[in-house]
Amino acid sequence: MPSLDDLKKRIKSVKSTQKITKAMKMVAAAKLRKAQENAEKGRPYSQKMQNIILNLTQSINDPKNAPKLLVGTGKDKTYLCVVLTADRGLCGGFNSNICKLAKTNFKRIIEEGKLLKIITVGSKGLDQIKRDYGKYIIKKLSFKDKKQISFREAKIIGDEIIKLFNQDEFDKCILFYNNFKNVITQIPHAQQIIPAEVKSSDTKEKSLSYEFEPEEDEILEDLLPKNISTQIFKAFLENAASEQGSRMTAMDNATRNAGDLVDKLTINYNRSRQASITKELIEIISGAESL
Amino acid sequence: MSEKFTVEIISPDRSIIKTESIEVRIPSYEGEMGILKDHISLITFLRPGIITIVDDKVMKFFVEEGTVEFANNNLLILTSSADELSNFKKTSLETLINEAEKKFENEKITDKEKYLLSYKIETLKNISQ
Numbered sequence: 494m495p496s497l498d499d500l501k502k503r504i505k506s507v508k509s510t511q512k513i514t515k516a517m518k519m520v521a522a523a524k525l526r527k528a529q530e531n532a533e534k535g536r537p538y539s540q541k542m543q544n545i546i547l548n549l550t551q552s553i554n555d556p557k558n559a560p561k562l563l564v565g566t567g568k569d570k571t572y573l574c575v576v577l578t579a580d581r582g583l584c585g586g587f588n589s590n591i592c593k594l595a596k597t598n599f600k601r602i603i604e605e606g607k608l609l610k611i612i613t614v615g616s617k618g619l620d621q622i623k624r625d626y627g628k629y630i631i632k633k634l635s636f637k638d639k640k641q642i643s644f645r646e647a648k649i650i651g652d653e654i655i656k657l658f659n660q661d662e663f664d665k666c667i668l669f670y671n672n673f674k675n676v677i678t679q680i681p682h683a684q685q686i687i688p689a690e691v692k693s694s695d696t697k698e699k700s701l702s703y704e705f706e707p708e709e710d711e712i713l714e715d716l717l718p719k720n721i722s723t724q725i726f727k728a729f730l731e732n733a734a735s736e737q738g739s740r741m742t743a744m745d746n747a748t749r750n751a752g753d754l755v756d757k758l759t760i761n762y763n764r765s766r767q768a769s770i771t772k773e774l775i776e777i778i779s780g781a782e783s784l
Numbered sequence: 785m786s787e788k789f790t791v792e793i794i795s796p797d798r799s800i801i802k803t804e805s806i807e808v809r810i811p812s813y814e815g816e817m818g819i820l821k822d823h824i825s826l827i828t829f830l831r832p833g834i835i836t837i838v839d840d841k842v843m844k845f846f847v848e849e850g851t852v853e854f855a856n857n858n859l860l861i862l863t864s865s866a867d868e869l870s871n872f873k874k875t876s877l878e879t880l881i882n883e884a885e886k887k888f889e890n891e892k893i894t895d896k897e898k899y900l901l902s903y904k905i906e907t908l909k910n911i912s913q
Contacts, residue, residue, distance in 0.1 A: 534798045541794060541860055545827060545853050644796045644864055703855070706814055706828040715829055716851060726796050 497769065500762040504755055511751035517583065518744035525676065525737035532673055532734040539727040542720050546689060549713055552703060560710060562655075562717040565688030566664045571608040573663035573687075574598065575654070577670040577728050578618030579736045580637045585743030587671060587679065587736055588617040594681040595669045599626055610663055614650065642729050644722070651722030658687060670728035671735035677742055679735035686724050689717065789821045789857040791837055793845065793866050800866050801843070808859055809836040810852055811903070819854060826854040832904035834869070834911075835861065844869040846911065848904065869911060877912045881905060 495503075546563075553559050576595045578588045595618075602609050612632045613619040619633050632653070636646050654666060666687035671679040705712060791808055793800040808819045811833025819826075830850040837843040850863030887893065888901045 531797060535796055537799060538794045538796045538862060541853070541862055542851070545851060545860075545862075548853075548855075549827065647796075703825045703827050706812060706817075706826070712827060712829060712851075719851070723796060730797075 495765075497762065497765055500758060500765065504758045504762060507751050507754050507758065511748055511755065514744045514747040514751060518741055518748060521584075521737045521741040521744060525734065525741055528730070528734040528737050529673065532730040535727055535730045539723050542716075542723050546713075546716060546720055548703060549709060549716070550689075552705075553709055553713075558710065560713050560717055562658070562687055562721070563689050563713060566661070568664045569607070571610060571663040571665075572602050573610045573612065573654070573657065573666045574602075575612045575614065575650070575666065575668045575725075576618045576622065577668065577725075577732050578613070578615035578621075579732070580616050580635060581736075582617055583743065584736050584740035585746075587739035588615075588621065590679070590681045591669050591671055592618055592621040594683060595622065596625065598667065598669075598683060599629070608663075612650075612653075642733065644726050647726035647729055648722045650725050651718065654687070654721060654725075655718050663687075668724065668728055670732045671739075673731045673734040673738060676738045679739055682731075684724065684728070686721055689720065787821050788839075789859060791859045791861070793835070793861045793863065795862075795864055795866060800845075801837075803837065803839065803843075805837045805839045805859075807838040809834075809838075810861070811835070811847070811907075812852070819859060821857060823854055825856075826852070828852050830861075830863065831900055833907050835866070846872065846907065849900075872911060874912060877908055881908045881912070884908065 550559075550563065574595060576591060578591050582588065599609055599611070609626070609629045611622065611626060611630045612634065613622060613630060614634045614636075616635050616637065619630070619635075623630060634650065636642055639646060657663060658666070665685060668684045668686050670682055670684075672682040673679055787806055788804040790802070791805045792802045806820070810817050810819065811831055812828045813831050814828075816833075817828070828851075830847055830852060832848045833846075835845040835847055837845075845866045845868055847861075847863045848865045850861055850866070852862075853860045884901055884905045888898065888905065893901070
């Protein structure tokens with residue numbers, strides 16, 4: 494049985510932890526609102542971009558000469574995986590979920606006998622991945638000192654990827670990030686960006702024929718690199734919102750748990766205080782009786 | 785029948801404007817282009833220049849690049865940079881022009897970049913006058 498003093502100290506320490514988690518939750522909640530807004534504002538751009546590319550792809554007559562970014566190199570040998578994670582921890586399963594999904598994919602790729610290359614963005618993902626897959630990492634990026642990630646950062650990564658692609662360093666590129674669904678749910682997501690994944694499921698507006706100026710393939714050549722940066726930027730925004738959402742829920746839970754612990758410890762504390770009082774009383778009474 | 789169609793300018797981080805218009809003029813890559821209602825479906829991209837949206841009042845935006853899609857009387861402009869002309873300040877304009885001119889003098893750039901830059905400088909100079 495711990496002494497009264499020990500219990501008192503523990504209660505105090507748990508309470509101060511609770512204060513910290515509570516503050517973190519508040520901060521996350523405030524940041525979440527902004528991040529969520531940004532993510533929602535960013536969605537139309539990437540969606541429309543996808544739509545345009547879809548329309549363009551459908552009107553390409555000669556798929557053999559289409560840009561490689563769209564149709565791929567025709568090989569299926571080297572995979573480039575871009576893992577987007579946060580730079581900060583204490584956000585529940587946010588980073589681990591992305592890494593878990595990424596690692597299952599890495600494992601599959603290696604088992605299939607294909608070459609694997611990894612680019613990590615954000616320091617937390619790097620920490621988790623480098624233990625098992627350190628030798629595959631070709632680049633580590635981190636934007637820790639940036640408060641708000643803008644399109645420029647996404648473009649840096651996009652240009653890097655395109656440069657590698659043009660050097661024939663990989664055949665397929667997969668992006669890992671968390672999709673922000675709502676505050677409690679974030680879904681880790683693997684998206685193939687090279688060659689561009691074109692969903693042909695909604696073919697309602699397929700019959701539209703477009704006039705192109707300049708030619709289709711020229712537009713595509715301009716648009717596809719842009720699309721890659723756009724997709725990365727979208728992933729960034731989704732990730733930022735997910736991180737704050739995840740942190741908020743995690744910190745909310747932590748605050749609640751700390752509260753429960755304080756309650757339990759307080760009961761313990763009161764019990765042992767009562768016990769010591771009773772003990773003292775017994776000692777006095779039995780002392781008086783023996784006289 | 786109204787003679788209007790919808791115009792939307794979207795940048796990666798926000799929707800800049802969504803409105804209706806009678807006529808929109810865009811600096812397409814191969815030349816200025818005016819779009820009216822029931823224009824044929826079109827996809828093109830932009831060079832630096834000014835987008836003019838004509839409605840009850842006229843709005844002008846400076847863009848550096850972008851992609852345009854027109855379909856079903858919906859004009860969609862995707863661009864990473866679009867600023868309303870009234871937001872430009874004289875001093876910032878001058879720095880922009882200087883930067884562009886410096887890049888222009890650099891001999892390593894390609895003809896395409898030169899072409900785009902020359903338009904950028906020209907448009908910016910026009911604005912600053």
